[in-house]
Amino acid sequence: MESSSCFLNKSINQRKVVPDQRAFAFPTGYRGKRCPRKDAVAASGYVRWDGISGTPTLPAGTQIQRDDQVTFTTTQTVKAAGGVLRVPLVADNPGSAGNTDDGIALRLGTPVSGIPSTGYADTVAGGDDIEELETWRARVMERYYWIPQGGADPDYVIWAKEIAGITRAWTLRHYKGTGTVGVMVATGDPTHPAPGDDLVQAVRNHILPLAPIAGAGLFVFAATEKVIPMTIALAKDTAEIRAAVSAELNSLMLRDGVPDGKVYLSRISEAIILATGEVAHQLRAPVADVALGTTELPVVGTITWATYTEVSS
Template identity: 55%
Template structure:
């Protein structure tokens, strides 16, 4: 049962308790009452089973009455009460670009374009070549981060278009995010319990920013661009690249502005500057598996400690390395002094040299 100070009796304990109570009340002979087909034994087992089911339901309710232990369905009820719905997956969108020599080539809406890994995109509006360039807006057919595409990657037409080569290039295709992780959603709901909206206090901006898909962390800065302005810095919890793309930053700006006080200040939403920290480590034993485990622990440590205006201490770095699976001993050769993270920065693990 949820930690409430009450211990749920087991089924054998319930049978024994009810059997003893029945025998005592009937005044039956103890030896006779112990027979399997005795009425008291049958009553005890039937009633104990029923009571055990009731205890199970009470246990289920106790676990779900508060959001910290609630099942997913109950968590949705808590979220509705706090106006904190789960963030759905979003579709990456951007452009595919061709360099052409013929003006007037038209790519209509609804045309399918594919990456080399067969992730498909659909053009959302017609576009016509002009000035040697054809730039067509597209949206990914699959929701989630899989649609985010690095600039310059090859994008191929699924069907030929007269006068246009098959291969184009990705151009700022971003903004795709996965459905919000269950525990991240739970943390936002619990945050709503702790933080009562105050119509524009520091915490309000952070809560509003984290309502946007792709954002899990936010910081508020008063007078960011002068008196009467508010800065909101946003990031995600990706262990490799916690810096959100421009589309996500723009989505936060568009989401926060209508929620801010009517007479409020100018709002500036921005992504942090990555403070890249390189490491030199002498590891014992030194294997690929242990190196991988060390890298994973360093990235997890950076998520915890590499926050704005935080400090990365060598002892904390060594602790992270020490808890890596398989590590026996190590020597941290760099950094050997504290690393200061500035106000608009977050820490990112850079190159690791294995000495």
């Protein structure tokens, strides 16, 4: 039987190894076990003009502004060619706020001769907020209990998730033949979990010097989005309840979405019930559990809001 002093010493040693909640109350001072909190990342992409006359040039350092006052700066000097001007830019401030849907208006901060004041966003993505405290804490705890195994499946998952923007990863052994390794990665965005090419390449570059396999045997790729359209009838149907239902369904996709898994009808109905204000509903589509492929993650597709039908007793 252990003496009280022995038990006390063991407890103290464990507290030195495993961080408790208080360690994460001061995230700027605590770095984790070789697991620093992921910084925010600025969005980047292009601003595009079509139908340009002549060959005007947009210089690097030009400020571009979105209608909600989010600003960007061009990173290269580019001359129009073939009526098209496509200029790379980066958001001035890091974070997901810089991500911009294709076709959204982006305006010149100051006029430039020969170039219309309004261009349009083209693949402006990759922005990510500073890692949420609980997500970071989970990674640190995962790291504390993880024992490196020289390239075992969990190693690749840990390495992939060290890159800002990647919150989920899976290892696929013999992905492209004997001895090869596939690493599928995804973001925490329930509407667009598949990361862009630049982020996928960043994961590969990070893993290459750590992995025990040759570069030609490592395949890092984005998850495939399995879009699930739905038809839902709400007994009490308001814009606020619809928004709450959509939010709960997106959360469900993050919780239950795993490769080779299923999205069950019962879980979809449960998520709808959790929405604030929901009284009763009818799930018209899908009509069967949705099976996911080896490289697929679920995404809520277009929701068709139908009319609720009262069932007479």
